[in-house]
Amino acid sequence: MADAARGEEAALVAVQSALADRPGVLAGARALSHFGEHSIGWLVIAGLGALGQPAKRRAWLAAGFGAFAAHAAAVVIKRVVRRERPHHPSIAVNVGTPSRLSFPSAHATSTTAASILLARATGLPLPAVLVPPMALSRMVLGVHYPSDVLTGVAVGAAVAKTVDFISSAEPTRRRHRAEGDS
Incomplete structure (x- = not known):
């Protein structure tokens, strides 16, 4: 008999038990997985x-x-880090992955960065709309622990802040160079 799931494994089992059997959830999670693969x-x-x-x-x-x-x-x-993906017998893995490495979730990372930066381009509240479903999908699919997803969100936010700072500063640098040339 398999050991009972504990900690983050138990959290994944709870997420899967609550959501995976609902109509459309697995199909939607798989669609998000394919959409977010390599940030394509x-x-x-x-x-x-x-x-x-x-x-x-x-x-x-x-x-x-x-x-x-x-x-x-x-x-x-x-x-x-080289943390392996969840592999407890109680956790259903519902999608293939390109590697066995789990921490952090690249899907949560790229989705967070994209949604923050796309919000700047569109004026829409995209992080609130896009990040939770992608983050949850990684757990419903059984391929990430909650800490993988939360860390991915944090790393994605840091990358977005850095990219926003650099892209906002560039026009100022160009303007200062142009003013110095005159």
Whole structure:
């Protein structure tokens, strides 16, 4: 008989028990998983936004760059920490993953960065709408512990803040250089 799930494993079992059997939840979680894989969905949205709104191109490109940078940061952290994905017998793994590494969730990281930066481009409250479903989906699918997801959100927010600072400072630097040339 398998040991009872404890701690974060018990939390995953509780999330899966509460949500996974509801109509559309697993299909929706899998769709989010495919959309967020390697931040591809966010890159596509940022690219389309940059093409469709030339006046806001810089903000859209910053969002795409932020999503990609957040994903890269998560991958680097995963390789340093090397925490394995959940594997308790009570946890159903409902999607394939590109690696066995879990901490932090790259999906939560890139989604948080993208949603914060896309909110700047669109004026919409995207973090509140996009981050919770992506974060929950990673647990419903059984591929991340709650601490993986929470850390991913924190790393994504830090990356977004950094990208926003750099992209906001660049026009000022160019203007100061141009004024110095005159």
